[in-house]
Amino acid sequence: MKKLTYLIMLMLGLLAVTFSCRQKVSVDSDEQKIPVYLDESKPIEQRVEDALSRMTLEEKVKMCHAQSKFSSAGVPRLGIPDNWMTDGPHGIRPEVLWDEWDQAGWTNDSCIAFPALTCLAATWNPDMAALYGKSIGEEARYRNKNVLLGPGVNIYRTPLNGRNFEYLGEDPYLASRMVVPYIRGVQQNGVATCVKHFALNNQEKFRHTVNVEVDDRALYEIYLPAFKAAVQEGKTWAIMGSYNRYKEQWCCHNQYLLNDILRKEWNFDGVVVSDWGGVNNTEQAIYNGLDMEFGSWTDGLNEGASDAYNNYYLAAPFLNLLKSGKVKEEELDKKVRNILRLVFRTNMNTKRPWGSFGTEEHALAGRKIAQEGIVLLQNRNDLLPIDFTKIKKIAVIGENAVKVMTVGGGSSSLKAKYEISPLEGIKKYVGNKAEVVYARGYVNDKLRKKDNIKQDGVEINDVIDTRPTREITAEAVKAAQNADMVIFIGGLNKYDFQDCEGNDRKELGLPYGQDQLIGELAKTNKNMVVVLISGNATAMPWVNDVPAIVQTWYNGTEAGNALASVLTGEVNPSGKLPFTFPVKLEDNGAFALGEYPGNSLNVKYNEGIFVGYRWTDKQKIKPLFAFGHGLSYTTFTYGKASIDKKQMVGNETLTITIPVKNTGIREGAEVVQLYLSDVESSLPRPVKELKGFEKIFLKPGEEKNVTFTINTDMLKYFDDKQHQWVAEPGDFKALIGSSSDDIRSTTDFSLR
């Protein structure tokens, strides 16, 4: 009996083991059979189709609109994660509450604030753009964001646009060359860039309503090239529509811009994201190229209807149309395909790196970019760098020497891990070589009032000052009298109507009485340096009264150190202006023709292709400081440009070489600029256009040859009648120089 029981138990045991093994085997084989959409060895399109085929109508619709201020739903049932967006473009925005603009109060979301994009453009160094992209991409990745809302590439059309500081200047070629490495740097982290704001968002005034009338030549030659480069060369995975209208349609759902140009002409296969609150109509949102709707019923900044997500144009109204059969599911599938592609490229890419956040390495990257972007506009008597054998006492004057600049400006506002102010930087770099005293000099309107030291709902360390102007000025003048040198630090700030989203500036002049103060200080102390911090050109009525002028930008975490390193000569400035500084507003094409800001419903770009230096060249207007201008503490001598052949036939290329020598005693960098000029053409063309540049680093006495290759594409204009780019045979000139108004050598060639 015992034996029998033993046998039975043995058999049962064996059965159990066999069964469990079977179970195991079948579980294993199930695990091995990975669904196609999760199989990273499969082509992405196959994965997209597979995922799509598994999704319900409701799941698909949910992917097309926001579920919180900055996220949209994934498909939890299928393991497809949510999409998480972040501003952009200068650092990773602090977390906000799910359904509120208020900050969430995290204690681990203080980022490195990188320099504003105007600074990046002013480096004229694509390597800096790559470093910027890599660093900010790592920060975004660490914070688990898969879409960075930036960079911005809207062309600088007028110096009053409140958002110019977030863009890459006035020239389509410069902006194109700088945006591509930025995108690649970000996306190598498995984070998508969302290049914005597509398109023609060149003013903040009336941004939610204005229709832009622009001719096709200006559209294709000036306003679109940076976006095209972002799509075709940078391969951006996302693009953001703009608030304004074009051809009477909102740009976030615009047949011409999104379907015809972006998708058909440029073959964009990424996601079109709306600007926050930029969607206005369900039918157009369905058919005119939009994929993801964000921020409806908000102004994108601080207004917002609560929990409105189910009412979004692409939420319940879209679902109902699909369910009733009025809209075909294929329309939905087109969008979801794009979104799935985004997800596979970013947060479902298991091989993407982990990122890093708030690191010293990123802070130093920011400092380096800032150092290369600071522009020395004027330096009479070699006042800079500071000569400590003569200068023993320095008066730093001006509010921007102490003002917090990483906060404010709208959606690009940041919570920085730290921010070195110019005064702190100067004190550190000067050390015990000289005494540094500080006087406020002027106070902006906000900080005059005792009660207002909050920006974007966050308390900041800005210092209020309620003393009467007289007293504040007198203190500054006295400080100037008693010092060997004055460093005035002013410019604009990131308050409304300055460099700030939502509104434009009201004037070209400096605010808060700075012009008068600079005038007085210049009379008091001849050794005066004016440092302007801004993202826009400003008027300088005192330009002839001060020997040295430095243009710097919102340079983020390391702003003060970067500035001080340049003022003290540790770093030799090498930035060049990415936009023209006009003497007065009327020297800008849009103003001269009365075509800015238009009315709330319409603005005409009647200056056409003549934007920035293209306008001043055409009208023979001398700018205050020209596009491409920027001095160094050393001197560069240009030799004669030589050309390998005088004629290009068909698609041939030719090369131009020019020797450039550092003839001073310091090492330094020069941006050698190539402009092309079409001597005669059937359509009007700019006097010259930037078509190449190279930043070279030279030791004292060192000489380098800079070579530019010219191809027919560089000679083309956009023929609006034929709707194509045309290189017209004839004579051309290549002008090589140190800025757009300082051409050092010219050579002729022709296209046959």
Ligand code: BGC
């Ligand atoms: C801005 C965008 C920004 C978005 C989200 C909008 O107001 O125009 O540039 O990315 O808000 O903050």
